[in-house]
Amino acid sequence: MADRSSPLAVYVPGASVVHRLPAGAKLLALVAAGAAVLAIASPLAAGIAVATALLGFALARLSLRYAWRGVRPTWIFLIGIFAFQWWSADLSRAVGVVGSIVALLLAATLVSLTTRTSDMIDAIVWLLRPLRRVGVDPDRIALQLALGVRAVPLIAELAETARQAQYARGRRASPRAFAVPLVVRALRRADAMSDALRARGLDD
Amino acid sequence: MTDAPLAPRNRTRDLTQIAVFAGIVAALGVVPAITIPGPGVPITLQTLGVMLAGAVLGSKRGFSAMLLFNVLVLAGLPLLAGGRGGLAVLASPTVGYFIGFPIAAFAVGWLVERFGTPFRLLPGILATVVGGVFVLYVPGIIGVALMAKIGVGAAALSALAFLPGDLAKAVIAALIARGVHKAYPGLISGRRHRRKAAPSPASAPAVDA
Amino acid sequence: MIELHGVSVAFGDGAQLRWVLDDISVVLCEQRIGIIGANGSGKSSLARLLNGLLLPTSGTVSVDGFDTKRDGREVRRRVGFCFTDPDSQIIMPTVGEDVAFGLGRRGLSKAEIAARTADALEQVGLADRADHPAHLLSGGQKQLLALAAVLVTEPSILVLDEPTTLLDLRNSRAIAARIARLPQQVVLVTHDLDLLRTFDRALVVHDGRIHFDGSPSDAIAAYRAAIDADGAL
Amino acid sequence: MIELHGVSVAFGDGAQLRWVLDDISVVLCEQRIGIIGANGSGKSSLARLLNGLLLPTSGTVSVDGFDTKRDGREVRRRVGFCFTDPDSQIIMPTVGEDVAFGLGRRGLSKAEIAARTADALEQVGLADRADHPAHLLSGGQKQLLALAAVLVTEPSILVLDEPTTLLDLRNSRAIAARIARLPQQVVLVTHDLDLLRTFDRALVVHDGRIHFDGSPSDAIAAYRAAIDADGAL
Ligand SMILES: Nc1ncnc2c1ncn2[C@@H]1O[C@H](COP(=O)(O)OP(=O)(O)OP(=O)(O)O)[C@@H](O)[C@H]1O
Ligand SMILES: Nc1ncnc2c1ncn2[C@@H]1O[C@H](COP(=O)(O)OP(=O)(O)OP(=O)(O)O)[C@@H](O)[C@H]1O
Ligand SMILES: O=C(O)CCCC[C@@H]1SC[C@@H]2NC(=O)N[C@@H]21
Ligand SMILES: [Mg+2]
Ligand SMILES: [Mg+2]
Secondary structure, eight states: OOOTTOTTSOOOOOOSHHHHSOHHHHHHHHHHHHHHHHHOOSHHHHHHHHHHHHHHHHHTTOOHHHHHHHHGGGHHHHHHHHHHHHHHSOHHHHHHHHHHHHHHHHHHHHHHHHSOHHHHHHHHHHHHGGGGGGTOOHHHHHHHHHHHHHHHHHHHHHHHHHHHHHHHTTOOOOHHHHHHHHHHHHHHHHHHHHHHHHHTTOOO | OOOTTSOSSOHHHHHHHHHHHHHHHHHHTTSOOEEOTTTSOEEOTHHHHHHHHHHHHOHHHHHHHHHHHHHHHHTTOOOBTTTBOSGGGGGSTTHHHHHHHHHHHHHHHHHHHHHOBSOOHHHHHHHHHIIIIIIHHHHHHHHHHHHTTOOHHHHHHHHGGGHHHHHHHHHHHHHHHHHHHHHSTTOOOOOBOSOTTOOOGGGOOSSOO | OEEEEEEEEEESOGGGOEEEEEEEEEEEOSSEEEEEEOTTSSHHHHHHHTTTSSOOSEEEEEETTEETTTOHHHHHHHEEEEOSOGGGGOOSSBHHHHHHHTTTTSOOOHHHHHHHHHHHHHHHTOGGGTTSBGGGSOHHHHHHHHHHHHHTTOOSEEEEESTTTTOOHHHHHHHHHHHHHOSSEEEEEOSOGGGGTTOSEEEEEETTEEEEEEOHHHHHHHHHHHHHHHOOO | OEEEEEEEEEESOGGGOEEEEEEEEEEEOSSEEEEEEOTTSSHHHHHHHTTTSSOOSEEEEEETTEETTTOHHHHHHHEEEEOSOGGGGOOSSBHHHHHHHTTTTSOOOHHHHHHHHHHHHHHHTOGGGTTSBGGGSOHHHHHHHHHHHHHTTOOSEEEEESTTTTOOHHHHHHHHHHHHHOSSEEEEEOSOGGGGTTOSEEEEEETTEEEEEEOHHHHHHHHHHHHHHHOOO
8 A cells, every 4th residue: 555644645734824825825935936046055045045934834833843854855865966066166055055955845845735735726727827818728737737646646556556466476576567557557547537527527 | 449439539538647647657756766976867767657658648648747747746746756846856957857758758659659559669669769768868968067067068978877777768668568558559549550461460459369 | 317228338349349238228217226237247337328428339328308429518417426436536635625626617606615515525424524635534435525526516316336335334334324315316336235125126237238127126036036047157 | 374463553654653453463273264344444454464465563473384574475375365456456468367477487387377277267257258358357357357366376375355345146156155165264354244154253353453253143243233332424
């Protein structure tokens, strides 16, 4: 079975200011932060950025454990970037660059933790509305995004059960015996999901 | 096609197939990535998923699957190798490869469609190599050059480290795609091989017996 | 009211063509209709015909006068469908969002969507789980969620394809009780013959044909007889 | 013989840690053992412990003296496992290839593999489907295929996790009859209480503990009582 504590169980219910901010505003702030981070290189600026992000966690009444969980998967990368920057530039720049990436990771994590996926998707759709004129259907995109979010744990679960089934039959995975049935099963799953969608009247 | 009585073109199923392949590429990100010394671009199994998306779903849906994957990553889901996600990706040295994912899937799918149905191994490998390796490396190398502030030549040199692995992935992707098309015919709408006298035993149109 | 006229369904083509349903004509208007039959007899295919998920190879299927081939959208608005496997029916991450999802694109206000969602969750006993991650529910709860997600769209007919197979005694009782109280017309495919006791009518599907059509107790008897006649596996 | 000593299983970590099985000690040596209990009570987790699919967080599980943690391979050679969802067990594209898959890498001749495969398919009534694409079988047929795929490897113990949920009357009877005739020790998880009638022993799992252990009829009574005590959902 898939690891059910995966970071995909993102939303943490709450009623804080951060939770109540409109999803669109949070997304735009994140985009702005992403652009700002590109410009940051000094340790001081990076420190301020990290502190600001952590303040957001405090406002959202989320413990630092959540913040750490947002950064943890990336630490090996951060070390790589740190070493590379130190080697190619200097220590101060390494601190600045890595610090700014950490700040951005924290901000992105904060937005994910305080925003329902459906609100996030609504916001993306709202942002995409101007594209309606060039033939983009925002509702279809919303559905596509929701399905993508759903597919991630679904495939992880399929892969895990497939692994277990092989294990139970006492054989190790070979690409043909593992990947092919897994992809076929994923496609069957797609069929079942599209049937379910159509049954719920969500087709075109 | 086994689903003759279904509506001939099923737009809802396009959506779910695209989603499922975004999920497959995400699942491949769980396999630990090896970061080689250099500008911080990991060796990852996700390129295998990129090639598969194109080779199994074809150009348009393959492209959409990878675009969806990228949007989910940018929206903050930690789906890249090593559990990375969020807009920070755009500031990392891998950004060129990242942006190249949809383009590469499209290229693989486009070639597979040109080569027609049923899917054959050798043209399939050609498609995954050209689309999934060479087409992917162009934006990838440019990205490394820009982000790590090194010359294109040096960046291209750094990509050489990926070549053996990516060629192996291309062959595996084509093998998997062949198996999938055999078990689940009708995914690629490319033209059928015209010569019906083709001696190939694989030319039977329906499910293998 | 659902009408099938000379409906046949084939899968595959060429040498691999297989007829799965064969010249079925039947009018379904009772409130509670059961469909039973052996594995592979064609029950699910028959059920999927009823809301246009599957289109007949020949013949016509219509719901309240709307043909599933021509007016698919009208048909699906009237006919709600629940599948055996609840996992592929879950789309959104949390329970509440998943139920609300079916109400999108209907021009309803946020408040109305919230109210209807809460109501549907209440009906299946999941009211306190609205913010729970949907894929972490137990199998039984997932099946109840799938039912809520269909009920919220207020279909006038419900088609349920083995909705209790994964459930324990208590959960399958809960679903059975819930089905008994539904105001809608219900077409239920099941292997759990006990579920049909209180039904108005039952069809036995055998080898792609309607082998028996009548009261549930007679249908169950006919089904058992057919199996015994075929001999053990 | 299967022995569990002080076995506990937890999922998740940190704040999300959940104990799913709690300090279970039991020796399973009867020929026919049933496991029943509510959805989410821990039955499948218990079953998965028995062939090392799941390793205990604390405590030990051993099969014929082999520890599932240290001698996983020996354990799996002895214990065959059937999952509820037959789809996840189908590995190869056609029915025959899928059954034959379990016989690979054993140094058997092609002829012998073919013979054993044909025999296993015969036993579950799928002999005429050997060349059929496995994923296009009906749900019930898939479950039969899964059973054949396990039987063909000739394990000395069979653990079956709800192997009849998708089956019709005849097929579940056939599987029940087939199970009754098996020379192997069988541990069967099920919601179908009728299946246990002829069993030697039944365990009721409740909330991660063994709530009852004794004869099937007593176990069924204890299970019903526990559900009624908990009240409706
Ligand atoms: N897409 C498909 N392509 C080819 N054959 C199919 C397809 N779907 C179903 N079939 C075949 O049609 C027959 C009837 O299938 P159906 O699912 O309707 O049976 P069922 O009565 O629901 O069985 P069960 O009780 O096992 O669910 C089966 O033999 C099945 O293999
Ligand atoms: N990989 C996992 N991660 C987290 N929780 C899990 C995992 N696997 C099972 N659980 C939880 O453990 C509990 C017991 O699950 P299990 O599958 O053993 O129940 P079960 O008795 O087989 O239920 P059912 O009758 O529905 O099959 C459930 O609450 C389930 O949600
Ligand atoms: O994770 C990312 O941000 C993108 C990773 C890109 C890695 C590239 S893709 C082509 C080449 N082959 C590999 O195995 N890694 C690199
Ligand atoms: Mg069925
Ligand atoms: Mg279980």
